[in-house]
Amino acid sequence: MTQAEPRLTTLAHGGGCGCKIAPDVLQSILAGAPQAAPFANLMVGAETSDDAAVWRLNDDQALVATTDFFMPMVDDPFDFGRIAAANALSDVYAMGATPIFALAIVGMPIGKLSVQTIGRILEGGASVCATAGAPVAGGHSIDSVEPIYGLVALGLVHPDRVLTNRRAQPGDVLILTKALGVGVLSAAFKQERLDGAGYAALMASTTQLNTPGPRLAAMPEVHAVTDVTGFGLLGHALEMARGAGVAVELELTGPAYLSGAEDLAAAGVRTGASVRNWAAYGQAVTTPAALPEWRRDLLSDPQTSGGLLIAVAPEGAEAVMQLVQSLGFASARRVGRVREGAPSVVVV
Incomplete structure (x- = not known):
């Protein structure tokens, strides 16, 4: 009799972008790493926690390079592969580039x-x-103790159209293209508390490619873009604030949430990563005094293959909303704004 294979998620201590090292720990590690020597063609490196590195090839082309991999957050192997690939390609799209090929990890x-x-x-x-x-x-x-899959993803973009997280300007409107709650739904899945509708919502979100990136790069009103992944909306908004030297104001009722995510969070379903995220950057985030802990968890919830967070001048906000919705991002919402101030996030 052939022994049944174990569930993929039972072989991993974490899953999806919840596997990320906590942002404060990562910052400490990188602070002690030797700095790369200056290269004239390196347009974007590790200075501002951007989504990918960018190397100028010539006057018309820049190469965008990134890598992303993690352990499974679902048990279906085909679905695991789809999620991991979409997540890796997201960083290319977030820089305004078009993917050209990938290498498997x-x-x-x-x-x-x-x-x-x-x-x-x-x-x-x-x-x-x-x-x-x-x-x-x-x-x-390689032969490893836990299952790991991901990609090295490469793309091309015009050097003048590279999108980064560091050019947000006071007055910009913030738009998020996907609903939040991926981490909560994946935690519920592991606890066998996720129904069929929840799983369908999880898969639809995590496998949707962030294809608006190159089109956003062609819009002069778009000033900054990042994708929201393992550090949650609060963490990636804070990276944008720090990169641009501005303050970010997020509306508590702004983001959309995946089906069932709010009810599950209110019932106590959470990820360890959301707790680690808040411990890492909570001192730079101001929230309403009466904010329930579960609601805060949703804002720090790790997103796998999450949406694009877009900082756009007010006069371009409606065009961005029309663009992303026309490309299938029905959950896109205006979630806040950028204002002058010390790099921080304020939830209102």
């Missing part, structure tokens, strides 16, 4: 997972890359 517990299961993970990733028009052209694999 594969670490699997050989002997615990069958060749067929591992193959399905890779097939899922390749299917999303095919949708993006970016082939998986190679990669690297």
